[in-house]
Amino acid sequence: MEPAFGEVNQLGGVFVNGRPLPTAVRLRIVELAQLGIRPCDISRQLRVSHGCVSKILARYQETGSILPGAIGGSKPRVTTPSVVRHIRAYKQRDPGIFAWEIRDRLLAEGVCDKYSVPSVSSISRILRNKVGAMCPAGEGQGKGRPSAPPYGPLYPYPCAKGGAHPGLPTVPGALALPRAWPSSHSVTDILGIRSITDQVNESSPYHSPKLEEWSSLGRNHFQHSSPQHLLSGLDKSPVEAETKYSQAHGLSAVGGFVAAPGMGPYPTTSPVSPYMTYSAAASSGYVTGHGWQHGGGAALAHSCDITASLAFKGMHTAREAEDMKSSSKMPRSYLPSLSHATAQHIPSA
DNA sequence: GACGTGACGGTTGAC
């Protein structure tokens, strides 16, 4: 039996092994970093391991996205119908062509790029199973290859079922593209400060009582006002998963960073650090309620409370005024601007 | 003390 409420890390934070941190926490990490707070302090404040903070910040810096990658599934198929068509065409044009020659031509003609070109063995398999089956005896098999039995349909890919990651672009070169910021939301929006847009969208088909739960933050903010098709597959997964696991485990999504009452090394009633306006609010607001949206100040004071972060920063900067002299603080340029990153990826309507 | 990195045990979803 897996633990119903996750596990507790060394900092006293609760996490669910194998599952990503809630989107709000990830955002919080990035936001605090942008406020100039050092990763080690973020780690302590949010009770997330510094390795995780480091990883999330690095990912954000690299891709501009705070969201976790797609969990599970298989890599997108490279032998798309289009590729198979081309291979067949090459084979019909030149029955004696080798698989490696086909591979080269696929690259040369831009049908595939180096990331999406099928392996020689894959091409051979296609020749054997698909092209070979289509061609008249002797014609489909070049250079002494034995005749292949006429296997099934030409291209039985369950495309509708989604052989690749849902939404993962399969266009050539897509694998090399950085993940796109999935949402047109500002940080403020994402962080849970309801915008006019949000309120308007309450009438949207996505709105449901579920959305009132903090645990569905991800869905609320990335799907609620963003059409599903605007989410890349890589981004869809965490959004769904977050909802899933938080529901399935009965674990509020905030569980990933809330102090474990009576479990961690820190007493629930005392903050982790002197700066902690955070977990104090968390322990009262997160676990017991989901009113992050507009249920009141306390609810809003979960990880997404700008005020809290600013207060944190205020206290922090006082201390850092000293540190700054030694200039060990992460430069602001370390991270892309959140608002910039967000604006960058606003899907054109 | 801060932080990057890899091992580890876990989850997930396509096949």
Next chain:
DNA sequence: ATGTCAACCGTCACG
């Protein structure tokens, strides 16, 4: 329906 595989996750320990 079930198992396998390969992606991902966060934590932890090490340097």
